[in-house]
Amino acid sequence: MGREVCTIMLSNLRQDSKFPTAHWAEWGNEIVKLLDLKQTSKGEHHGACPNCGGKDRFWIKEFNGEVMVNCRQCNDFKAIQEALRSQGLWPDANKMPDLARPQNKEIEWPAQGEQIMSEIEQAQETETHPYLVRKNVQRHNAIIDGPDLQIPIIDVTGRRQGVQFIDEDGKKKFSYKMPVNGNFSVIGGPIRDFAYIAEGWATAASIAQATGKPVVFALNAGNIHKVVAGLREAKPDATLVVAGDNDEAGIKAAEQAFSEHGVEYILPPNEGTDFNDLWVTQGPEATRKALTVRNLLDEVFFPEDAQAQLSRNYLVKKWLGEGQMSVLYGPSNTGKSFFALDMSWHVAASQPWNGCKTQGGSVLYLATEGGNAFHNRIVALRQKYPEHKNVKLAVRPSPVNLLDPNADLEKLAKLVREVSRKHGPVRMIVVDTLSRSMAGGNENAPDDMTRFIGNVDALRQVTLAHIMIVHHSGKDKAAGARGHSSLRSATDAEIELDHDAETGIRYAIATKQRDMETGARFDFVLDVIELGQDEDGDAVTTCTISEASAEQIEEASKPKITGKNQLLLKRCFTQLRGERVGQPNPAGAGFPESSAYWTINEEVLRDHFKGKITGATNPSQSYTRAIDALIAGGHLVKNEGLVWFTDKDGRVKD
Numbered sequence: 090m091g092r093e094v095c096t097i098m099l100s101n102l103r104q105d106s107k108f109p110t111a112h113w114a115e116w117g118n119e120i121v122k123l124l125d126l127k128q129t130s131k132g133e134h135h136g137a138c139p140n141c142g143g144k145d146r147f148w149i150k151e152f153n154g155e156v157m158v159n160c161r162q163c164n165d166f167k168a169i170q171e172a173l174r175s176q177g178l179w180p181d182a183n184k185m186p187d188l189a190r191p192q193n194k195e196i197e198w199p200a201q202g203e204q205i206m207s208e209i210e211q212a213q214e215t216e217t218h219p220y221l222v223r224k225n226v227q228r229h230n231a232i233i234d235g236p237d238l239q240i241p242i243i244d245v246t247g248r249r250q251g252v253q254f255i256d257e258d259g260k261k262k263f264s265y266k267m268p269v270n271g272n273f274s275v276i277g278g279p280i281r282d283f284a285y286i287a288e289g290w291a292t293a294a295s296i297a298q299a300t301g302k303p304v305v306f307a308l309n310a311g312n313i314h315k316v317v318a319g320l321r322e323a324k325p326d327a328t329l330v331v332a333g334d335n336d337e338a339g340i341k342a343a344e345q346a347f348s349e350h351g352v353e354y355i356l357p358p359n360e361g362t363d364f365n366d367l368w369v370t371q372g373p374e375a376t377r378k379a380l381t382v383r384n385l386l387d388e389v390f391f392p393e394d395a396q397a398q399l400s401r402n403y404l405v406k407k408w409l410g411e412g413q414m415s416v417l418y419g420p421s422n423t424g425k426s427f428f429a430l431d432m433s434w435h436v437a438a439s440q441p442w443n444g445c446k447t448q449g450g451s452v453l454y455l456a457t458e459g460g461n462a463f464h465n466r467i468v469a470l471r472q473k474y475p476e477h478k479n480v481k482l483a484v485r486p487s488p489v490n491l492l493d494p495n496a497d498l499e500k501l502a503k504l505v506r507e508v509s510r511k512h513g514p515v516r517m518i519v520v521d522t523l524s525r526s527m528a529g530g531n532e533n534a535p536d537d538m539t540r541f542i543g544n545v546d547a548l549r550q551v552t553l554a555h556i557m558i559v560h561h562s563g564k565d566k567a568a569g570a571r572g573h574s575s576l577r578s579a580t581d582a583e584i585e586l587d588h589d590a591e592t593g594i595r596y597a598i599a600t601k602q603r604d605m606e607t608g609a610r611f612d613f614v615l616d617v618i619e620l621g622q623d624e625d626g627d628a629v630t631t632c633t634i635s636e637a638s639a640e641q642i643e644e645a646s647k648p649k650i651t652g653k654n655q656l657l658l659k660r661c662f663t664q665l666r667g668e669r670v671g672q673p674n675p676a677g678a679g680f681p682e683s684s685a686y687w688t689i690n691e692e693v694l695r696d697h698f699k700g701k702i703t704g705a706t707n708p709s710q711s712y713t714r715a716i717d718a719l720i721a722g723g724h725l726v727k728n729e730g731l732v733w734f735t736d737k738d739g740r741v742k743d
Contacts, residue, residue, distance in 0.1 A: 111156040111179055112252070112264070114234040120149055120156070120178050139172040140165060154254060154264055219257040225369050225510055226294035229276045231255075240290055240306070244272050245319035253308070255290070271315040274306040280324060285332045285380070286313060286346075287364065288339060295368035296332055299376035310334065310342040317346045330355060330382055334363040355380055359551040370509040371553050404516060404555045405432060406446045407609040408599055410581055411516070412553050414545060416523075417597075418560040418570035419586030424595050424615050424634060425559050427466070428586060429519050430454065431634045432557075434470050436517050437482035443611055443636055450516030451481040451508050453554075455489050455501075457525035465631040469618040473633050481512040490528040491520065491544045492537065498544055498551075505552045515552055520545070521559040523572070532572035542579045569600070577601070592737065594637050594645035612637040612645070644736060648722045654702070654715040659724075661697045662734060665689055671731075673741045679728040686739050688731040 111117075120126070126136035126149060138147035143162030147169075150157050158169055173179035218233050232239040240253040242263070251267030253274070263269065274290065277297035286305045287293040293304040307316045313331060320329060331354035333343035343354035357367045357379055368376045402411040409415055409432075419425055435442035439449025456463045463486050471480075485504070490496035505515045520526050523541075530537035549556050562585070563571040569583065570576060577583065583601035588594065599609040615632040623629050637645070650656060665671065671689035674680045698715070699708040716732070719725035725734050733739050 110264075113151040113154055113156050114237065114239070116178060116180075117149065117151060117156050120158075120173065123176070123178060138163060138169065139176065139178075140168045152265070154252070154262075220255055220259055220291070223259070223510065224291040224294070224365055226291055226298060226365070229294050229297065230274060231290070240274050242267065242272050242274050242308070244268075245323050253290070269308055269312055271312070271319045273308060273312075273316045275303055276306060277301070277303040279303065280305070280320070280327060282326065283328045283330075284320070285330050286316060286320075286352075287332045288313065288334050288342070289363065289365070292332070292334070292363045292365045295365040295376060296380060299364075299368060299373045300380055304332070310338040313342040314345045314349055317350050317352050321350050321352075332364055332380060335360050336363075339363070353382065355382065358553075362551065366506060370506050370514055372514045375514075375553060403446070403605070404436065404448050405442055407605060408432075408442075408445060408582070408584065409517075409555055409557070410602075410604050411448060411555060412549065413555050413581035413603065414549060414579065415555065415557045415582035415584065416560050416570050416576065416580045417557055417584045417586065418562050420562050420566075420588075423586045423588045424613070424632070425586055426456075426521055427615060427632050427634050428595075428597060428613070429521060429557060429559050430463075430466055430470070433517060433519055434474070434477075434480060434482060438474070438477040438480045440474075440477060448516060449481075450514050451483065451512040452517040452519070453501075453505060453508055453515050454482060454484045454519045454521065455526070456484055456486040456521055457488050458486075458522070461486075462631070465620055465629070466633075468620055469631045469633050472618065473616075483508045483512070488528075489520070489526050491526045491548075492528045492530040492541055494540075494544050494547065496528070498548060501548060502551045505554070515554045517555045517557065518548070518552065519557045519559065523558050523560040532576075535573050535575060538573040538575050542575060546579075589645045591649070592641065592645040594641055595634075596645075612642050614641065647724065647736075650719065650722065650724055652715070652718065654705075654711050655718055657701060658694070658698050658712070658715045658719065659734070661701055662689060662694060662732075663738065665694065665697060674731065674733060684741055686733040686735070687741055688733045691727060691730055691732050694732055 121134050124136050124139065124147075126134035126147075129135045133148055133150040135145050135148050137144055138160040141160060141163035143160055146162040147160045148158070158173070159166055160169060163169070170179050174181055218228070218231075218238055220238055221228060221231075228238075230241060232241075236257050238255040240255065242250045242253060244250050250272045251264035254262050254264070274293075275284075276290075276293050280303050284303045284305055285293075285296050285300070286307055287296055288307055288310050290306045293306040296302070297304045305316060305320065307313045310333075313333075317329060317331070320327070329350075329352045331343045331346050331352055333339040333354050333356050335356040335358075340356065343356065346352045347354055357364050359367075364376060364380070367379055403409065404411045404413075417425055417429055432442055433452045433454055436447050436449060437452040439447065441447060454463075463484050467482070467484065483504075489501070491498070501518075505518070509515050524532060527537065527541055530541065532538060532541075545556055545558070560576075561571045562569065566587070569585070580601065581603040582599065582605075585598050585600045587596060589596075593614060595613050595615065597611045597613070599605075599607050601607060602609075613634045614637050616635050617630050618633055620629045620631060650659060666687050666689065670693060671687055673684035674686050674688045676683035695709075695712050698712050702708050702711055705711045716725065716727070720727060724736065725732060
């Protein structure tokens with residue numbers, strides 16, 4: 090369908106007065122074009138009058154979305170309308186459908202003009218609009234006309250009352266002198282036995298898409314109870330539910346509808362939001378769940394109703410629950426940030442993490458220490474996982490204040506909504522680290538920690554995302570994460586990180602799980618990745634994590650070398666090796682793979698040890714006890730007069 094035909098159809102839906110209104114978006118440009126009018130001032134065009142022919146006396150301009158015309162020569166407005174109508178440039182009352190309907194319970198809004206609207210929708214099926222993109226909704230009953238969306242507004246009888254205009258920035262206005270009280274629009278109609286009632290058009294569109302139910306757009310909060318009153322009378326058998334905005338005006342309107350008309354209402358779970366916010370940030374399933382109409386008995390169940398709950402709401406199976414709060418803690422330099430970033434990467438890539446399934450989605454990583462380090466780490470991950478495409482990981486390398494609720498909470502919630510609009514619902518937020526996000530607060534003080542936890546919970550409730558807090562362990566490792574004990578009480582999951590200084594093996598253990606079994610363990614190493622060279626020619630490096638090999642894990646599990654004589658013997662071996670005393674192991678029975686380990690003649694090692702030991706009454710006996718303990722612990726092997734250490738330092742380097 091061409092634009093010209095579409096324009097005529099649009100006009101037929103406008104009004105049913107004797108002289109229908111000509112809306113500028115539908116008629117203005119056509120009149121200017123076909124009459125060859127010249128622009129003489131801002132928004133005004135002049136030319137020959139279609140009625141009297143007076144040269145340059147006819148004028149046309151826009152006023153509140155409608156066409157204003159007249160002629161300074163004939164000054165006959167009605168004759169000018171008729172002249173324009175004869176040329177197909179003005180809406181014709183005789184061609185308008187009868188929109189008036191008797192008020193009764195059989196009304197099925199918006200049945201009027203359905204065929205025409207269907208044709209318009211077909212003509213516009215490929216069109217989009219910035220407001221629709223921003224709100225992540227379909228066009229539904231809106232008409233796209235240049236920079237505006239146009240929403241048809243009707244009364245309870247189905248009679249057209251006017252239009253709401255929504256521009257690209259979301260600014261709204263109604264057509265000139267359009268009555269608001271009791272009027273509305275319907276998405277997903279017709280209304281038969283059930284309908285939601287919402288405040289805004291985008292909210293109504295979100296609800297319709299999430300539920301497949303008709304939704305009434307009530308124009309504003311103050312109009313909701315008036316719309317309810319009209320629909321109650323017209324459709325007494327229909328169930329109406331107000332889907333209100335969770336703010337002061339929305340709650341007031343919902344409660345008024347309930348108190349005056351007994352209409353139930355539902356609010357989105359988070360204060361200051363509407364159902365479009367929920368739709369954008371969490372998607373259709375969360376929106377549909379939040380819109381489920383419940384009664385009080387739905388809040389309990391009885392023994393005969395009990396069912397096995399086989400589904401686990403996990404974000405990372407065995408490690409993180411969906412929508413929970415976790416704390417990842419450990420000593421300095423254990424790789425906490427590398428670990429958290431690697432886990433975040435796999436969630437954002439919708440990929441399993443070290444053999445554990447993930448519920449993929451967008452991730453917001455709050456790198457509170459900022460700097461370029463995280464740029465390098467992301468580049469390294471990109472190089473390590475080239476097969477991962479469309480990784481929905483947003484990194485914010487700047488400080489954040491989660492101690493003061495008036496500081497960054499609103500900003501972060503808005504950032505989550507924007508990330509969700511672009512990349513889908515944010516399922517995980519990482520705060521790295523707790524100390525840098527407390528904005529000078531005392532993590533050991535109960536008041537400060539309670540405030541911090543409360544603000545994290547508020548962010549979690551607004552976003553419905555899992556929030557991971559990266560933190561440090563205290564001086565007493567057995568006491569867990571540093572800070573006041575209220576942190577552990579509020580935490581759903583804890584992951585402890587530590588490392589073996591000798592082997593470089595790091596390990597993570599799930600020490601607390603509210604909804605899953607504890608004890609999951611992951612042993613890993615840090616891989617050094619070279620990214621390039623700086624301006625001085627020095628290598629620029631960062632790290633990624635990799636699962637430790639079985640051999641590395643076995644090495645780390647060996648009993649540690651203890652006792653001063655055992656440590657002295659190890660130092661003697663290392664010194665001799667540094668002086669190139671000894672040689673790589675030979676091949677043969679009792680030896681490892683040829684040249685795998687550095688070996689030293691035992692007599693040479695013994696003499697060197699006896700020369701280094703001090704305070705021993707019997708150096709030979711001290712040596713024997715030390716070497717026997719090292720052999721028993723699996724640290725040292727002796728064969729054919731040669732000894733070698735089995736750890737990584739004992740290996741022959743390539």
